[in-house]
Amino acid sequence: MLPTSSVGRKLLMAFTGQMLVLFVIAHAAGNSTIFFSKLNTYAAGLKALPLLLWAFRAFMFAVAALHIYLGIVLTLEDRNARPQGYAVSKHLRATFAGRNMIWTGTLIGAFLIYHLLHFTVQITNPSIAAARNADTLGRPDVFQMVVKSFQQAGIASLYLLSMIALGLHLLHGIQSSVQTWGLNNDRSLPLVEGTGRIAAAVLFLWYIAIPVVIVVGIVK
16 A cells, blocks of 8 residues: 655655666676677576576566656645655755656656667567567577667667766666665765766766667677
8 A cells, every 4th residue: 555645755765766776787787798798698587487587577677667656656745735856865966857847757658668668579670679570599699689770869868868867867767765864964965966867877887888888889
């Protein structure tokens, strides 16, 4: 049963957000195998554990859906009450990223749907789909699917814009979710904000590194 109080919803919003940050980190780590030409091995390893893979996907879908729902509910509550972000903190300063969380979240959600159709369901670019093209070991060629996708300017540009939205969302979301748990005093605030900025910047650079190295021809 969902919390009936605004504070309870904010705490659950923070928790689901932090779960999604952990997923973003894990996903980036998995994607990084492309730098070592091990992406097909990584993908094959996931496919070898179908029950675990689908259970994890179902769990993350539920977490994401709850996070989106709470984001909408809390945004409406804030608009009907007074301007205040979802972090329980009078110290949290208004920023561009903070004021536009609902919009960056919407962009991320739309991109996620496309991303799943592209790389998981593999129906947006069927000619280069991994399921239809095997590598030298007979495995779905995820590596070439990713490379050929990002060699297309439109896809690379869409990905970059979406990662900017993700970076802005994380820029506010990470520090705000931590402050929601009570780390919002004058002494801890600079550390929380600084750590949040660094984490958001690192994840943004980590994610855009793949299309960048493909576009410039380092990975091909």
